Amino acid sequence: MPRAFDSSPSRSPPRQRHAALPPPHHRRTLSSTLVEESVADAAALVQKWHPDVSCSLFLHDATGQSEEETQGFLRAAAQLHRAMLVFAADTTNANDAGLVKAQALLQTAMRRLQRELQFLLDKHDQQQQQASSISAVAEAMMAVGYGKECISTFKSHRRTALATKLQRLLGFSPPAAAASGSGNSSTSSSHHKLTWDWEQVDDKIIPSWIATATVAFNSLLTREKDLCDTVFLRDAAVREAVFAAVANDQATSLLGVAEAAVARARRAPERLFRVLDVHDALTEVLPALLSVFGDNSEVATRAAVVVTKVGEAARGTLSSFEAAIRKEPSKATVAGGAVHPLTRYVMNYLVFLADYQEGLALIYEQADNAADTSSVSVVAASGTEHYSLSSSSISSSSFLYSYNNPIHRLVSVLLGKLDAKAGCYREVALSYLFLANNTKYVANKVAGSAKLQGILGEDWAEAQSAKARAHVDVYVRAAWGKVMAAISSSMSMPQGQQGEAKGVEAVVLEAVGMQDQWVAADEEMGEALRAAATAAVVPKYRMFYRRHGAAVRLTPGDVATMIAALFGGTISVPWHQSRCTEPLQHHPEDLSIKPARRPQQRLFT
Structure with missing residues (x-):
């Protein structure tokens, strides 16, 4: 008998459950393996040259290690940086531990290099060949992102070293210059408050400044610029900024010392020469200054101001000197x-x-x-x-x-x-x-x-000498004019008139007595005065004596002797001891002086 139709819905076969998938397994690649191995190799070298190690990795002569090991340390630092980049690029976060390890090792390596930079900078002033090693360290630090630390260390060390050198050369500590970037590069306000007196300025400050400025701008700062250019060769902006931070304040402070020293001169004529010494020194170092700092630099601007003020001081002193002469x-x-x-x-x-x-x-x-x-x-x-x-x-x-x-x-x-x-x-x-x-x-x-x-x-000096000779001629005519006139008058009188003869003798003695205390500038002038007077008077007196000699005591030889005794002249036999009752006074000593190297006393009080 056929099976009756079952109208109830049929059951679906039961659904089979699947087990949960396991998490994906990280597969080591060849590249990550190599990176990890490079970190391990770098770790060994970094631990060997830990920052706490006192000797230097780069000063080979002192430590005995090889150049190969030095270069290996620099490569290790670069490898650590690359490893960090590789680990950081992994989005699975599977290499976080490696990243942390590489970063810690790199920080340690950078602290080592920062210390090496200090070692090398300490030795740089004695061994200029260290510049290449300094450059290598700086390049390594900047390549892995530690440029700020590198630049800070370099600036701080070189600024201190330069200030120490300048202070040693000067023999005193110059006042600190205005802070760079403050908008005011002038340091005159601080310098003018210094308590130098002129004796200090003249004996110590200016001579020391001239010597220091010559060395600083022609040598020290040039070498400092060369060091910055070598160490930061790859970045022009960085090397210019670093050099400015190291040297600008020191240079402007040095220029400010010159300005302050010149301000102490206060237009005194005898102090002008020190002002001119400063000006000469400034103009001599200016080409080197412009070469090192540049025409448009803060230091060049400061130098222009100082040179201008020194020139104004010199012109002002000369104007005051001229006015003093006129007054x-x-x-x-x-x-x-x-x-x-x-x-x-x-x-x-x-x-x-x-x-x-x-x-x-x-x-x-x-x-x-x-x-x-x-x-x-x-x-x-x-x-x-x-x-x-x-x-x-x-x-x-x-x-x-x-x-x-x-x-x-x-x-x-x-x-x-x-x-x-x-x-x-x-x-x-x-x-x-x-x-x-x-x-x-x-x-x-x-x-x-x-x-x-x-x-x-x-021709100027010869023209003045000619004027002096002309003045001598006028002097002789004025000084002996009465004698000449008396002789001429007596020559027209009959012989034997004793009054006229005695009158000539009297005016001769009067002329000699008048000139007895008069002075010649030097022996040459004295000889010229005596020769001119002798040539003008003695021949005419000889003619007078031939006519009236019996009436007078003075012979032509006596007159010549008296003239020869004027203006510091000497006589072999004092005529007045045997022929005259009124002796002549001796001529005072010559007033000439030997000039000092530089006039030190005030001209006018």
């Missing part, structure tokens, strides 16, 4: 028509000043803002001050022979003042003796100084 009282004459102290001081001063002719040319060119195509110029921060160092200006004849030259002005003012003083003497003869003495002294000083003669002109 010297004309009535302040000297006894006997001698060389005036003003003449001596000014001419000695000009002899020394002539040694600075090239610097003076630059200083007055600076004042005139002279433009020259061959100049090396730097512009001050204000944008208005300009300093020009030009080789053509130094030899410019237009300055040498111009009234803008202070030496021309000062000697002209002096000669004018001497004319005014001459007019204050009561005796005309003494007035011209004064002019003869002082004019001859001026001429001799110029002739004796090749530089001063070159400035004033080859």
